[in-house]
Amino acid sequence: TPDGAAYIIFTSGSTGTPKGVVIEHRNLVNYIWWAARVYSSGERLAWPLFSSLAFDLTVTTLFTPLITGGRIVVYLGDPGIQSMVVLKVIDDNAVDIMKLTPAHLAMVRDRNLETTRLRKFIVGGEDFKTELARSITKAIPGPVEIYNEYGPTEATVGCMIHRFDIDRDHSASVPIGVPAANAGIYVLDNAHQPTASGIIGEMFIAGDGLARGYFNRPDLTDARFLTVADPQDGFSRLRLYKTGDLARWNSEGRLDFLGRADHQVKVGGARVELGEIEARLLKHPHVQECAVAAIAATVVTPATDGIARLVAYYVSSKPLTVAELRAHLAEQLLESMIPTHYVRLERMPLTSNGKIDRSALPEPTAKNIQPAQDFAAPSTETEKRLAALWCDLLKVESIGRDDNFFGLGVHSLLVMRAVARMRETFGVDVQLRNLFERPTVTGLAEVIDGMHWVAESRAPLVSEGPREEIEF
Known part of the structure; x- marks a missing residue:
């Protein structure tokens, strides 16, 4: 019936x-x-x-x-x-x-x-x-x-x-x-x-x-x-x-x-539609499949206080660098929509019904996340002290001199902490705009060294001491 x-x-x-x-x-x-x-x-x-x-x-x-x-x-x-x-x-x-x-x-x-x-x-x-x-x-x-x-x-x-x-x-x-x-x-x-x-x-x-x-x-x-x-x-x-x-x-x-x-998520206070990111990623000529997920940041960077980070999983016909993928996404997406981490897969995990099995996507770890670029160790004394400061803030073992802080999971709260720590460590007032304009160990080290040089050049050559009047 x-x-x-x-x-x-x-x-x-x-x-x-x-x-x-x-x-x-x-x-x-x-x-x-x-x-x-x-x-x-x-x-x-x-x-x-x-x-x-x-x-x-x-x-x-x-x-x-x-x-x-x-x-x-x-x-x-x-x-x-x-x-x-x-x-x-x-x-x-x-x-x-x-x-x-x-x-x-x-x-x-x-x-x-x-x-x-x-x-x-x-x-x-x-x-x-x-x-x-x-x-x-x-x-x-x-x-x-x-x-x-x-x-x-x-x-x-x-x-x-x-x-x-x-x-x-x-x-x-x-x-x-x-x-x-x-x-x-x-x-x-x-x-x-x-x-x-x-x-x-x-x-x-x-x-x-x-x-x-x-x-x-x-x-x-x-x-x-x-x-x-x-x-x-x-x-x-x-x-x-x-x-x-x-x-x-x-x-x-x-x-x-x-x-x-439930695929709309909030990242750093901004509402993000994961489907829009996936659609843009698929427009890359070498990306064949992809999925974007919001992962608790503590999985990768424990210091980020649980603020979610976007992770892009993708299958591609050739190896791609993180810089290539970020540049492609940045052509049409806001900074808040660009994933922090990228994981390349041989193929997407599927359910028995042929849908992407999001629960089976691997957890991002230091082993499977693609590095933003080849690792370059800090060289100058300022770079080494600055790298140690950021490692402590992000709770990671190492940071390359060319690694982008924001690509490592930095958010607004950590930015404020970093500015305060740099003031304590180096005795200079690094401005927020400096961090956004030069978001690497190398870039910030140059800013800090430049501030020290200016401060030293303005200092008197000898101590003035007590004044004494002399008549001629």
């Missing part, structure tokens, strides 16, 4: 605690008939089945070809490297359409796609960066359709869609577009009122795709599935799902996805 349970998918979401989402037959039928119309368009396509049955992605791949006379090609993954099976699909070249995550698509990009049979890609599960969509479009000769499908498990696989347009889509992420069949999409403020175009709010979903709720979790169901006054008329009651995702309507009436609300 329409209100009978079709399946339960357990999902951890952003909390890490699995919860079962109960999808009813009415929800499934609503989504699959819409997907068949949009993706198959009357064609009998071959689809690859390579992902877990406990994943939304598989729902599309399994049921859509079955109701359209299509064909399913089943691929088995190797134990322990299930995420790599997507490469088998590409190399086999036996399917016409493929649904996959952005992380999987990033792996596909490195394959030779000049003779691929694939002509349609449905991308979902995570924020889909425009640069990735652009590179896939250019890699495949002839027309190719790339769809960004958005939808949490609680809204039955997908409830919004956008077909990527290489000429029109220039924002950091591919828009998630317009509502799917019988779906209501709302961007609301904290008072559950609609936001204006261009204003960020939280996404709420209504319509026939909404799940029954969470299996044996009435408390969680009540917290996430809300019944409120209809935001459009203010009188009738409407059942909404609170997604926890941030979005805004753009000037064309399409929805821009801005990532999870």
